[in-house]
Amino acid sequence: xxxxxxxxxxxxxxxxxxxxxxxxxxxxxxxxxxxxxxxxxxxxxxxxxxxxxxxxxxxxxxxxxxxxxxxxxxxxxxxxxxxxxxxxxxxxxxxxxxxxxxxxxxxxxxxxxxxxxxxxxxxxxxxxxxxxxxxxxxxxxxxxxxxxxxxxxxxxxxxxxxxxxxxxxxxxxxxxxxxxxxxxxxxxxxxxxxxxxxxxxxxxxxxxxxxxxxxxxxxxxxxxxxxxxxxxxxxxxxxxxxxxxxxxxxxxxxxxxxxxxxxxxxxxxxxxxxxxxxxxxxxxxxxxxxxxxxxxxxxxxxxxxxxxxxxxxxxxxxxxxxxxxx
Ligand code: SF4
Ligand SMILES: [Zn+2]
Ligand SMILES: [Zn+2]
Numbered sequence: 113x114x115x116x117x118x119x120x121x122x123x124x125x126x127x128x129x130x131x132x133x134x135x136x137x138x139x140x141x142x143x144x145x146x147x148x149x150x151x152x153x154x155x156x157x158x159x160x161x162x163x164x165x166x167x168x169x170x171x172x173x174x175x176x177x178x179x180x181x182x183x184x185x186x187x188x189x190x191x192x193x194x195x196x197x198x199x200x201x202x203x204x205x206x207x208x209x210x211x212x213x214x215x216x217x218x219x220x221x222x223x224x225x226x227x228x229x230x231x232x233x234x235x236x237x238x239x240x241x242x243x244x245x246x247x248x249x250x251x252x253x254x255x256x257x258x259x260x261x262x263x264x265x266x267x268x269x270x271x272x273x274x275x276x277x278x279x280x281x282x283x284x285x286x287x288x289x290x291x292x293x294x295x296x297x298x299x300x301x302x303x304x305x306x307x308x309x310x311x312x313x314x315x316x317x318x319x320x321x322x323x324x325x326x327x328x329x330x331x332x333x334x335x336x337x338x339x340x341x342x343x344x345x346x347x348x349x350x351x352x353x354x355x356x357x358x359x360x361x362x363x364x365x366x367x368x369x370x371x372x373x374x375x376x377x378x379x380x381x382x383x384x385x386x387x388x389x390x391x392x393x394x395x396x397x398x399x400x401x402x403x404x405x406x407x408x409x410x411x412x413x414x415x416x417x418x419x420x421x422x423x424x425x426x427x428x429x430x431x432x433x434x435x436x437x438x
Contacts, residue, residue: 117141124319127356135323142320145311146178153295155306156263162186163261163303165252166209166217168202168329171267173209174317175309177324179265180213186265189255191248192221194229195335202329209326218255222247228409230335236408240335243405250393250402256303263298268307271314274359275344277366290377294367300385301394313359 113122115134122132126141133141149155156162164176166188179186190206193199203219210217223229226247233243256264268276273292280288298304309317321328336342351358379385379396387393388400395401 123323124316126316128313128352128360130356138319139323142174142312142316143178143182146175146308147182149294149308149311150182150306153306155265155295155304155308156184160263161261162263162265162306163218163252163256163259164188164265165248165267166190166206167267168205169267170321170326170328170330171269171272171309171314171317173205173267173326173328174312174320174324175265175267176209176215177213177326178320179308180215187216187218187261189218189220189252191251192219192223193244193247194221194223195231195333198329198331198334201331205327205329218259220251220255222251226251226406226410228406233405233409234335238405238408239338241339241341243409244335246401246405250400253301253303253305254391254393257301262303264303264305266305266307267309267317269309269312269314269317270359270363271345271348272341273307273310274348274363275341277363278344278348279340286374286377287379289370290374290381292366293371296380300380301387301392302380310363311360 113125113132114120115122115137116131117137117140118134120134120137123135124138125132162179162184164172164179164186166172166176168190176186176188188206188210190203192203206217230240230244230247233247234240252264256262277289277292279285280292294307294310296302296305312320320326348359348362376382380394384396385394386396388395388403389398390403391400393400393402
């Protein structure tokens, strides 16, 4: 098998693109895919300093590396989820990357900064992944705004997006379908949220990290069991094996043909969002979902009110640490 670009021996085959690459040309391919995605969706403006959400896994570290190599002054933010040794090791990978590349990593920790961990939230009959996703969305957005970043980058890849799309279609969830875009606009309490890896699959981000010698968290999260998206990923992988390109076609077809029809459908588009009575975040209710989750996870007897029975407030920036160069 030869590299399509330079005819050297190929190290990776990409059946979805009917092609194969040597190591150097594969890195070029990844950079091209990400650069084109950023440009196509106007994800990052000239001179804008993006904040990259880092989990310590292959996707977010590959995305950070790619952004830096494409010339973006991207800083990172890592949220400790309190999932035992798994979270400890994830944090170590994030810090090691920041240190090696001499870049800034903002850190915050769910347990010390908010008062609960994902296993504690799960003990209150919350699905761990829903509590986790909600916490990440809320806290990473808050940190971005507090530190003056206008764009928050996440490492969602094609496999993630295709699996989420599959789940949203299975439930015909129009609110989520309307918001499933590579770019969600900023303003009204939101930093712009962008996903520059949507044209790269998991296999590609893993190969990218191996070739670039980026160490990343390979353990599966111990709370992942029962995660519906993992099931959807398995299904889509089987379809992809039989018919390479299925995921790209499914996701890109949605963006091309279906997404435009959903314009104006989401709560944000309709202007239905007010402010949370406690933290001020955008919400359709009196209290935002994250404040309700915090009440539930820190005090199961607590009945959520705008001020909270104990006037609980998230602690301020004093506990947040920054590693790497500024
Ligand atoms: S598997 Fe679930 S709980 Fe674990 S990090 Fe992912 S979203 Fe969070
Ligand atoms: Zn080549
Ligand atoms: Zn709130």
